[in-house]
Amino acid sequence: MTETLNIFKDWVQDQSRKGSDFVLSKDFRQRSLSEVRTENFPTRKNEEWRYTPLSSVFDRQPSFAAEAEVNPADVEQLTAAFADAHHLVFIDGHFNRTLSDEISVLARDGIAINLLEDLEPGSQDEVERVIKNAKLTDDNIFRHITQGLARTGLFIELQKNIEITKPLHLLFLGTQSGKTTLSNPINVVHLNPNSRLKIIQQFASVTATKALTIPADYFQIDEGAALEIYKLGLESDETDHLSNTYAQLADAGSLNHHQYLFGSRFTRTNTEINFAGSGSEVVLRGIYLGDKSQHLDIRTYVDHAQPNCMSDQHFRGIMNDHSRGVFNGLVLVREHAQKTNAQQSNKNLLLSRDARVDTKPQLEIHADDVKCAHGATIGELDENALFYLQSRGISKQDAALMLTRAFATEITQEVKLDSLREYIQAEIEARLMEAQNFHV
Amino acid sequence: MLSIKNLNVSAEGKTILNGLNLEVNKGEIHAIMGPNGSGKSTLAHVLSGRSGYQVESGSASYNGLDLLDMLPEIRAREGIFLAFQYPIEIPGVNNTSFLKKALNEIRKHRGEEELDAIDFLQLIKKQMQLVEMKEDLLRRPVNQGFSGGEKKRNEILQMAVLDPKLAILDETDSGLDIDALRIVAGGVNKLRSKDNAFVVITHYQRLLDYIVPDFVHVLSDGKIIKSGTKELALELEDRGYDWLTNEPETVA
Numbered sequence: 001m002t003e004t005l006n007i008f009k010d011w012v013q014d015q016s017r018k019g020s021d022f023v024l025s026k027d028f029r030q031r032s033l034s035e036v037r038t039e040n041f042p043t044r045k046n047e048e049w050r051y052t053p054l055s056s057v058f059d060r061q062p063s064f065a066a067e068a069e070v071n072p073a074d075v076e077q078l079t080a081a082f083a084d085a086h087h088l089v090f091i092d093g094h095f096n097r098t099l100s101d102e103i104s105v106l107a108r109d110g111i112a113i114n115l116l117e118d119l120e121p122g123s124q125d126e127v128e129r130v131i132k133n134a135k136l137t138d139d140n141i142f143r144h145i146t147q148g149l150a151r152t153g154l155f156i157e158l159q160k161n162i163e164i165t166k167p168l169h170l171l172f173l174g175t176q177s178g179k180t181t182l183s184n185p186i187n188v189v190h191l192n193p194n195s196r197l198k199i200i201q202q203f204a205s206v207t208a209t210k211a212l213t214i215p216a217d218y219f220q221i222d223e224g225a226a227l228e229i230y231k232l233g234l235e236s237d238e239t240d241h242l243s244n245t246y247a248q249l250a251d252a253g254s255l256n257h258h259q260y261l262f263g264s265r266f267t268r269t270n271t272e273i274n275f276a277g278s279g280s281e282v283v284l285r286g287i288y289l290g291d292k293s294q295h296l297d298i299r300t301y302v303d304h305a306q307p308n309c310m311s312d313q314h315f316r317g318i319m320n321d322h323s324r325g326v327f328n329g330l331v332l333v334r335e336h337a338q339k340t341n342a343q344q345s346n347k348n349l350l351l352s353r354d355a356r357v358d359t360k361p362q363l364e365i366h367a368d369d370v371k372c373a374h375g376a377t378i379g380e381l382d383e384n385a386l387f388y389l390q391s392r393g394i395s396k397q398d399a400a401l402m403l404t405r406a407f408a409t410e411i412t413q414e415v416k417l418d419s420l421r422e423y424i425q426a427e428i429e430a431r432l433m434e435a436q437n438f439h440v
Numbered sequence: 441m442l443s444i445k446n447l448n449v450s451a452e453g454k455t456i457l458n459g460l461n462l463e464v465n466k467g468e469i470h471a472i473m474g475p476n477g478s479g480k481s482t483l484a485h486v487l488s489g490r491s492g493y494q495v496e497s498g499s500a501s502y503n504g505l506d507l508l509d510m511l512p513e514i515r516a517r518e519g520i521f522l523a524f525q526y527p528i529e530i531p532g533v534n535n536t537s538f539l540k541k542a543l544n545e546i547r548k549h550r551g552e553e554e555l556d557a558i559d560f561l562q563l564i565k566k567q568m569q570l571v572e573m574k575e576d577l578l579r580r581p582v583n584q585g586f587s588g589g590e591k592k593r594n595e596i597l598q599m600a601v602l603d604p605k606l607a608i609l610d611e612t613d614s615g616l617d618i619d620a621l622r623i624v625a626g627g628v629n630k631l632r633s634k635d636n637a638f639v640v641i642t643h644y645q646r647l648l649d650y651i652v653p654d655f656v657h658v659l660s661d662g663k664i665i666k667s668g669t670k671e672l673a674l675e676l677e678d679r680g681y682d683w684l685t686n687e688p689e690t691v692a
Binding site for chain 2: 382383384385387388389390391392393394395396398402403405406407408409410
């Protein structure tokens with residue numbers, strides 16, 4: 001294991017020496033690469049990685065893929081579900097101009113949407129400023145690999161009072177089945193005061209794609225600005241996905257962050273929220289749905305550093321077959337953060353005897369005038385409810401499907417975009433139907 | 441329609457039904473009364489197929505079918521309906537779509553065409569008047585946040601929509617005030633016909649003022665110890681159950 005990881009570290013340094021098409025400044029990248037050199041990969045001895053061994057992720061060496069030909073139908077099939085969105089398409093770690101909407105058309109007064117690779121050398125300052133600003137408490141080596149080798153990504157900036165009404169649909173598609181392809185996009189969003197943006201971040205694969213996907217997101221949300229973001233993890237079961245998301249909110253900012261993680265062999269998402277002003281609201285929602293031997297791990301870290309903020313987390317796990325789910329959430333309320341309202345809930349449904357969930361909701365409170373609550377449950381389908389439905393003529397399998405769907409609906413009903421909500425619910429339905437418990 | 445012969449049932453190693461016999465023909469209403477713990481609810485559960493009960497011996501046939509060998513959903517599709525003593529709350533499952541799914545499963549089983557949304561809505565709105573139910577309860581999750589009375593009315597609404605041949609009412613009167621009781625009983629009375637039958641399980645005679653039975657049976661220690669007409673219920677109201685259970689021998 002250690003050996004494999006060291007080979008991977010060497011590979012990162014080697015790539016950095018050989019490559020020429022990196023999108024962040026040399027100084028900035030060098031700092032990230034030196035972190036990669038000195039930082040260790042987390043092991044299970046690290047409390048935040050206790051339930052998630054990385055040995056399964058690094059059993060294959062990744063490589064960069066060249067820009068590949070892709071069947072437009074594969075992409076259209078995925079973009080068609082969100083007809084009412086602007087589409088930006090990344091294939092195997094490269095931005096694809098042909099399949100994306102014209103970026104220059106999207107940009108108008110007050111809206112800057114730039115590919116990182118289109119930024120002039122020396123003009124990456126604003127992007128790097130947002131990244132450097134991030135006060136990450138829950139850091140890890142993957143963020144630095146992403147940055148050290150960044151070859152693509154987006155920088156989106158909305159000026160004051162600007163709103164993009166249509167959502168941006170960012171599609172990250174893997175297509176390579178031979179070697180394990182590294183995809184490490186960086187998305188940096190800066191919302192100036194009172195601006196508003198909606199993003200759908202979709203990670204997907206064509207069948208049997210092998211990939212290591214390690215994206216990093218940085219969101220700076222200024223006074224009164226609002227970001228709504230939906231992450232869809234739908235990659236192949238030969239893909240490993242490890243993401244870092246960081247959001248910082250000024251006064252009266254708002255973030256709605258949803259994660260629907262159904263795909264991948266291995267998934268770990270880190271989401272860190274920092275309240276840098278007061279009166280802000282953060283809503284975190286998510287479902288992890290696993291079958292076969294999938295491993296899905298959601299880590300959240302919410303830092304109430306300022307008073308009068310609200311955070312509300314609700315995550316649900318549905319685990320089938322031998323799959324394993326982890327929820328590990330920490331809410332930190334600092335001494336100064338009076339009138340904090342922090343809620344954290346995690347509920348899990350085990351559909352198989354061999355499935356497993358580890359849940360660890362944590363509150364660490366240093367202020368005395370706060371309203372905080374957390375809770376977690378792990379259970380099976382309710383026998384009484386199953387019987388009630390059966391006693392009305394509904395088969396046990398259909399009843400189980402209805403109850404499982406209902407369990408998920410309590411989260412998905414909060415998706416505000418109609419087409420997206422229907423898409424997610426259909427994905428859940430399709431995946432449940434495939435699982436053996438619901439075979440008729 | 442229903443013929444139960446010498447039925448012995450246990451749960452967790454304890455005998456609960458102990459040689460129970462009962463014949464129900466179509467067009468009849470049978471009341472089953474008895475003290476707490478006599479096996480009334482167990483009878484309802486065993487007939488509807490709830491798990492957790494062991495049939496030791498005896499038989500129950502329903503329209504010629506071996507009832508005890510059928511899955512609960514097949515029993516329902518064949519026309520058996522249980523009105524629950526404690527209806528289950530099911531968050532996230534919409535009351536209307538649940539009932540539409542149930543009805544269409546039953547219709548499919550009968551070889552009838554499934555109802556579309558419009559026809560179903562017409563049917564459910566008509567049947568709702570039977571139990572004077574508020575329309576917003578249709579848009580809510582099944583029984584979630586319903587009052588005790590609303591839950592019981594929802595049971596009768598389901599019964600009205602699913603149109604069973606044999607309905608078993610398990611202490612439908614428990615927890616109901618007099619107005620709700622009147623409404624629920626009124627619903628049942630409008631549904632009774634020469635082609636269906638009811639088994640009304642109750643602890644109190646009160647319900648039988650509104651749903652008048654053809655036969656009254658007294659269940660004690662897992663068997664029927666006395667059968668009679670509606671007058672027997674009145675006598676039980678006056679004298680309690682002790683005079684029956686204390687009699688050394690009774691003819692079932």
